[in-house]
Amino acid sequence: MLDLRTLKHLEQAIKAAQKGDRKTALGEVRQFEEKFAQEGKFANPTEWLEMMGVVAKIYQMVGEWELAALKFEDLCDFAEKHHPHSTEIAGDYYSLSKAREKLGDFQGALNAMEKSTLHLKASGQWTRYQTSYDERISMLQKLISK
Amino acid sequence: MLLIESYILRQHTRPTMEESTLLVAHIMDTHYGGMLEALKKALDAGSELQRQNCANLMKPDLKVGQEIRNFIISSGGERYLNNPSQYEVRVHHLETGDPPEDTCIALVFQRQVALARDDQEGDDDQIQVILQRGQRWEHLGHWQDAILCYQMGLDKIPGHPELLFRLGSVQMRITPQLAAACESLKKAYEASPDRAEYARQLAHCFLELADRTDIEIRGVSRQDLRNHALVLLERAAALEPANEALLRELGSLRKRLGIEEDDIFFTDFEREA
Numbered sequence: 273m274l275d276l277r278t279l280k281h282l283e284q285a286i287k288a289a290q291k292g293d294r295k296t297a298l299g300e301v302r303q304f305e306e307k308f309a310q311e312g313k314f315a316n317p318t319e320w321l322e323m324m325g326v327v328a329k330i331y332q333m334v335g336e337w338e339l340a341a342l343k344f345e346d347l348c349d350f351a352e353k354h355h356p357h358s359t360e361i362a363g364d365y366y367s368l369s370k371a372r373e374k375l376g377d378f379q380g381a382l383n384a385m386e387k388s389t390l391h392l393k394a395s396g397q398w399t400r401y402q403t404s405y406d407e408r409i410s411m412l413q414k415l416i417s418k
Numbered sequence: 419m420l421l422i423e424s425y426i427l428r429q430h431t432r433p434t435m436e437e438s439t440l441l442v443a444h445i446m447d448t449h450y451g452g453m454l455e456a457l458k459k460a461l462d463a464g465s466e467l468q469r470q471n472c473a474n475l476m477k478p479d480l481k482v483g484q485e486i487r488n489f490i491i492s493s494g495g496e497r498y499l500n501n502p503s504q505y506e507v508r509v510h511h512l513e514t515g516d517p518p519e520d521t522c523i524a525l526v527f528q529r530q531v532a533l534a535r536d537d538q539e540g541d542d543d544q545i546q547v548i549l550q551r552g553q554r555w556e557h558l559g560h561w562q563d564a565i566l567c568y569q570m571g572l573d574k575i576p577g578h579p580e581l582l583f584r585l586g587s588v589q590m591r592i593t594p595q596l597a598a599a600c601e602s603l604k605k606a607y608e609a610s611p612d613r614a615e616y617a618r619q620l621a622h623c624f625l626e627l628a629d630r631t632d633i634e635i636r637g638v639s640r641q642d643l644r645n646h647a648l649v650l651l652e653r654a655a656a657l658e659p660a661n662e663a664l665l666r667e668l669g670s671l672r673k674r675l676g677i678e679e680d681d682i683f684f685t686d687f688e689r690e691a
Contacts, residue, residue: 302562305562305563305566306562306592308562308566309562309565309566309569309595310594310595310598317573320570320573324566338558339558339560339563342551342554342555342558342563342567343563345551346551346563346566346567346570349544349547349548349551349570349571349574350570350573350574353573353574356528357497357504393501394497394501394504395497396496396497396500
């Protein structure tokens with residue numbers, strides 16, 4: 273179980289990110305991670321995934337794409353072990369793909385989309401997203417071939 | 419291979435969860451020799467294996483062998499049947515219960531995980547990816563992110579010495595984690611005592627801890643920590659006798675601890691004896 277004071281930093285970071293206050297958001301995330309790195313050993317994998325997911329989204333919200341991409345990589349890697357073949361991990365790979373695209377890493381973005389596709393298929397949700405995924409994959413392939 | 423789910427269908431009576439766990443363990447042990455230990459570990463860890471589905475057939479004219487597929491589908495396991503590249507479903511028939519009844523047991527194995535676990539190169543690739551990402555975090559000055567990255571790596575590959583070494587090295591940068599750094603580096607060194615840089619970094623960590631008067635140390639004196647550091651640096655120097663920086667560091671520590679050259683020969687002689 274995480275200390276509520278630790279979670280408070282995350283809450284403040286979200287509020288700041290929503291207001292577009294990048295500096296405060298990143299500062300609060302740092303303070304959260306400082307405490308989480310010590311308390312994290314008491315957290316279960318689901319809590320880890322949730323916390324990391326929120327941090328990645330905050331980086332995304334404030335436009336820190338490199339940090340967001342790294343954090344989504346962390347998250348996907350961890351989820352591969354603890355929550356494979358779920359729509360959540362498919363969504364995390366999708367977000368990773370978006371972050372990499374923002375960084376101009378189109379091949380990396382495509383690789384993440386392919387992973388996302390695999391997890392969506394395994395979770396039985398593929399047909400629901402197939403059209404939008406096919407469009408995005410096709411767009412990324414065009415960007416790579418340019 | 420990794421067992422992720424089981425489906426047990428019996429003719430008349432529904433098996434209890436305890437019974438189904440034992441049945442699965444029995445089949446694993448009988449048909450997949452050497453996997454019982456893995457199964458026990460999985461159960462201890464409260465893994466996905468807890469996902470056991472048990473039922474009995476209400477209609478006597480139906481056969482468990484014919485109905486197991488429908489049972490899997492109705493229990494939400496259709497994806498296992500539709501993705502043979504990722505999952506393998508193995509069906510076993512036997513008589514269980516008292517009195518014995520026809521029983522059909524379907525075990526679902528995950529192929530991808532099995533490949534990753536069985537193939538050492540797969541682990542090596544994973545470690546490289548984690549180490550590179552950790553170093554990218556370090557490069558950005560995000561020590562906490564780097565720590566979390568290495569910790570998550572250790573969650574995937576517990577006890578990996580290089581991950582422990584990197585984790586400890588980053589933890590050393592953060593005062594409140596200095597004690598944790600010593601622990602991580604100690605584990606790395608114990609796992610690979612032939613790596614000079616592991617011994618050297620652990621020595622640095624002990625010295626840092628010994629010098630930090632703002633940190634309370636229990637169970638060992640600061641002088642003991644310095645002496646441990648000296649032993650570690652000596653071992654590192656023995657492993658890399660041509661490393662001049664290391665030798666200078668060792669000489670400097672010996673001087674600081676007031677050890678004369680004669681004493682060095684004496685201690686070396688004593689150690690050999």
